[in-house]
Amino acid sequence: MALQRVLRQFLPVLLLGAVLGAAVYATRGARLEPADFVFNNGTEVQTLDPATVTGVPEGRAIRMVYEGLLVSHPETLAPLPGMAERWEVSEDRLSYTFHLRRNALWSNGDTVDADDFMWSFERFLDPRTAAEYAYMLWYVTGARAFTTEVEDGRPRNSFDTVGIERLDRWTLRFQLEAPCPFFLELMAFYPMFPVCRRAIEDMQARFPDTWEKEWLRPENIVCNGPYTVKFRRVNDRIRFEKNPRYWDADSVAFETVDMLAAESYTTSLNLYLTGECHWIDVPPANVIQELRSREDFDPIPYLGTYFYRVNVTRAPMDDKRVRRALALTIPREDIVETITKAGQVPAYTLVPPGIAGYGGASMPRNATFEEDLAEARRLIEDAGYGPGGKEFPTVEIHYNTSDAHRDIAEVIADGWAKHLGIRAKLANQEWKVYLDTQSNLGYDVSRSAWIGDYADPNTFIDLFVTGGDNNKTGWGDPRYDALVQAANLEADPVKRFELMSEAEAVLMEELPILPIYYYVTQSTYSPRLGGYFANVKDEHFPKFWYWMDDEELAAKRASYPAENFERVKTSGPPKGLYPPADPRSRTDSKAGKRKVVRTTEGD
Secondary structure (H helix, E strand, O other): OHHHHHHHHHHHHHOOOOHHHHHHHHHHOOOOOOOOOOOOOOOOOOOOOOOOOOOHHHHHHHHHOOOOOEOOOOOOOOOOEOOOEEEEEOOOOOOEEEEEOOOOEOOOOOOOHEEEEEEEHHHHHHHHHOOOHHHHHHOOOOHHHHHHHHEOOOOOHHHHHOEEEEOOOOOOEEOOOOOOOOEEEEOOHHHHHOOOHHHHHHHHHHOOOOOHHHHOOOOOOOOOOOOOEEEEEEOOOOEEEEEOOOOOOHOOOEEEEEEEEOHHHHHHHHHHOOOOOOOOOOHHHHHHHHHOOEEOOOEEEEEEEEEEEOOOOOOOOOOOHHHHHHOOOOOOOHHHHHHHHHOEOOOOOOOOOOOOOOOOOOOOOOOOOHHHHHHHHHHHHHHOOOOOOOOOOEEEEEEEOHHHHHHHHHHHHHHHHHHHHHEEEEEEOOOOHHHHHHHHHOEEEEEEEOOOOOOHHHHHHHHHOOOOOOOOOOOEEEEHHHHHHHHHOOHHHHHHHHHHHHHHHHHHHHHHEEEEEEEEEEOOOOOOOOOOOOOOOOOOOOOHHHHHOHHHHHHHHOOOOOOOOEOOOOOOOOOOOOOOOOOOOOEEOOOOOOOOOOOOOOO
């Protein structure tokens, strides 16, 4: 049965509100000149300040408007030149020297130079910025001390003590404490992107009390990436406009891109099916089986784990017997088979599989789920609850607004009630409030996920060091901290992975987190979209996107595997939309502009 028929039969009855939500988005869009490309980001972004965010939605937005020293290849994720046109690594892999391109400009016309990066890295590491990712630069000599040694809220040490050096206006050098095999990947990661010092200081002078918001307004934000912010409509969209001053503007195809904020998966799918949106990252679970036969949906494993954080500062969650009992009782198989349905795999570790050479450490389990349940009941009784003991307090399961998160929470709550006699209530919050609640430990158990920032177990293991900004559980263990620190200083790659496996074993013994499943990609996108590739991090980079013409689309389809995907209607112009530097770019001889035909056509 075709997907459209499923939607026609069931959504009007069961999901009318979501369908109407899609109509609202379409109506809003109708009042605007259509963008060349539209994707749904799934929520309102917290901020466009690269130094202070950690979420996937924010990362997508920040890659639109900023660029770091390096960028990632859209398919292999290998580092490519960005603001730096070339770089060298010393033989001992402790020194990295980056040479900046001299034609890079901010959107206000100022030159992007080494001083911008020095100021931005200092701001990023400064404890007053409260950058949750600051620890990622602690591989640089002196960086940890600069962030953590504080006096009256300010860094006690001068930034001169940090191993980031301006050799001249166009050259930066980083000195590391120990070899970091993923350091180049870090330089392509959005928290390391620079911000415009002059623009921020101007806002600080003009708006001393509100500058932190003012510099991020569309009319004030100064960018160095492929796009600038044209306007923002809260709970609707951010429109990005091609940055004519971007150093590689001739390689950017789309003049305008809309990033929608629709939280409902069903609304998102309807926007996609009607051609109002060209890429969505998560469809509703109840249509995934139908999607799997289509050419626009091809899930693959990627570097992400879905888990629950546990607030160990609250009783009875401070008892690891309770945490283990809760973990053993999660019906993971039911969740991936009846709710997520896209090929997700039950998780018993923090670090997902797929990192070459890393064995990891699994949560200890019994031979069968029935034996796990029996152990869980014993643990709850040993902790003093249940028959003959105290009544277990009601547990609140906290999650950000999403049908799938709600469904998973309901299944887990039902399992805890059925097998342990523990009552659980659900509490959902919209994205920004949810993040604040989690950061402030205002929860019992909280829905969480982590997507790897680079293909190394460190991106997961480093999260849960004592007091880490991304820990958000209140948990800490000196054994864990020592192992993580030793791994970060270990040059031998085999020994380094062994130390991280030992650290993960401590985490899986203490269980401040409850692993649930490993992710697969679920993106659904127009087959005509070029420059977009499935990859292990499910990261996609706007500077590479373009629309294929009919000839290129036909060649792509001819390469499909023998089992043949179901072909679908393709949003986008049949004649394609290529970057100006591409020989296939079509121009209007009268206006001197590329022709854009915005249609949704059948094949």
